[in-house]
Amino acid sequence: MSKYTSFPEPGDDHNPFQDPAVTQHSSNTEYATLDLYNPFDNKNGPPPPAYAATAPSAPQPVVPATTPPSRTTPTEPRNYGTSFTPQTAVNATTAELLRKQEELEKKARELERRERELDSHALGPGATRQNNWPPLPSFCPVGPCFYQDINMEISQSFQRTVSIMYYYWMFTACTLAFNLISCLSLFCVDPSGGVGLGLAILWVLLFTPCSFVCWYRPVYKAFRSDSSFNFFAFFFIFFVQVIFYVIMTIGIPGWGFSGWIVSLAALKTSVPVGVIMMLNAILFTAQAAMGVVLLKRVHSLYRQTGASFVKAQAEFATGVMSNQAVRQAAANATASAAQGAFTGAAR
Template identity: 65%
Template sequence: MAQNTDGGNPFAEPGELDNPFQDPAVIQHRPSPQYATLDVYNPFETREPPSAYEPPAPAPLPPSSAPPQSSRKLSPTEPKNYGSYSSQASAAAATAELLKKQEELNRKAEELDRRERELQHAALGGKATRQNNWPPLPSFCPVQPCFFQDISMEIPQEFQKTVSTMYYLWMCSALALLLNFLACLASFCVESNNGTGFGLSILWILLFTPCSFVCWYRPMYKAFRSDSSFNFFVFFFIFFAQDVLFVLQAIGIPGWGFSGWISALVVLRTNTGVAVLMLLVALFFTGIAVLGIVMLKRIHSLYRRTGASFQKAQQEFAAGVFSNPAVRTAAANAAAGAAENAFRAP
């Protein structure tokens, strides 16, 4: 075997390199600026920052079917799809339906609570245990309240707003009569010929304030409380006359004791300040008349939906008359007297 005199590898096979460190696999991993190592790092040497590492391009994948839409990743700027418009509308409709059912449940709970309070009152002795609370008079007053009124407890939930509105209407009518009295007093002070109107204004405030409460507000209250057809008919008959009176008050015929539009225009030629006061009262009367007509139509529509009728009102009236102890006693006495006269007759 010939000896290698060039300092190569004596054990190398033919065709191999004499120096194993000249192998390309070793040369590509030698330290270079792209692959800095600790051995070649010099902190006092300024070098350009190494370029970013670029991974090798992936091999092309074989053609396949497109992935499903759910597995596709969205880009940061691409908006997310939260569902179609129809699905959002159906979700909003379902939410509104749930809210409606919740409100219905709340109303039923209030109704059950009201009925429970009524049963508790009945268990304590019925109406006899209820202390009258209207009109709200102080305890030292010699006159005590005459009626028991509790709209939230005695009136069903769907009719409470209507009954409360009628109560406020009655209060406004009483206030209007008081202002009418003051306006007539001012008119009498500037014109002595208006004494008749001033006297009638005192009569109207003393007569209409309690009579309106007893004659049309209380029947309306009891009609909604017990679904009474008879009380509905009483209310419609009397409140229609009250609406006519509201219109007459707004018109203000001179000498009738009402500070309406005509009376205010008549006084305008005498005193402007008193005329302005009377015009305000006339405007107040006009608003009350309009509200009274609107509430009469609303209550009539509610009455038609309750299933009340004239025959039912007749039955309630007959039952109420015959259940009255005074009426039964009078009828028994009349029958006994008639029978005694019949036996005495020859």
């Protein structure tokens, strides 16, 4: 049956490589094959005709390549005149991180303040807080006299003003201490100024605690509880204090203040001492000017709180009657008057 088909019988031993077409193509040397040519072997001579036909007859001249003009791709950022360097990106990232850090710290302080407010409300109206001012060491026999926490007790809209008043009190205390040094230096070159030195010691011992108790604590309590009585107490006492600051700035001789008059006179005795006293006079001038500004500032805030003289009278009457000592004295006076009246009627 194999004679009628091109497929051999299963039993026939047929070799496909013995096909006449294959053997005829293998015997033809005009066609290059991999078995006949090795391009890496120089000993075989020129390449076969099939490769020789396709090989170039002569080397082509080398044309210098010109650099094509740079063109921006859609993904490449275009330069519109601003130089954006990695250092600029780092600086921008650092600034952004610092800004976020400041915001987080501010929020943390606000949360801490609210937490302390909640703790203070949880104590109840009858609870007492431990005094923390002045901050004295534990071994000191005298403990703190007041409780002060501006961030917790003062409303956020008034915290800045109360803090400025506190720093102003510290500035006045330091100015009085420097005034003592100035008067001491004048006494060293002019022993006739002993009275001024003694008064300078008196002023620093008197004004430092009295100013804290008489005008700083009232303004602190006024903003803490919106107290009209404390506002009026502050205005009266602080106004008198500002008048004293003006007198300190003038520097009347023999009053213990290193003002302008005393400092200019001290220049004739000793130039270094006069310079020290003039610096003190400058501090007194700044102290008086800041006092006037702060008085006007507190007065403007007082007008916004809705306080009035009528409320101050009511608060004063309530405070006096709520005082245990005053009530005890009034009860004793009433009992004595009643007993006297009963004794007179019996006679």
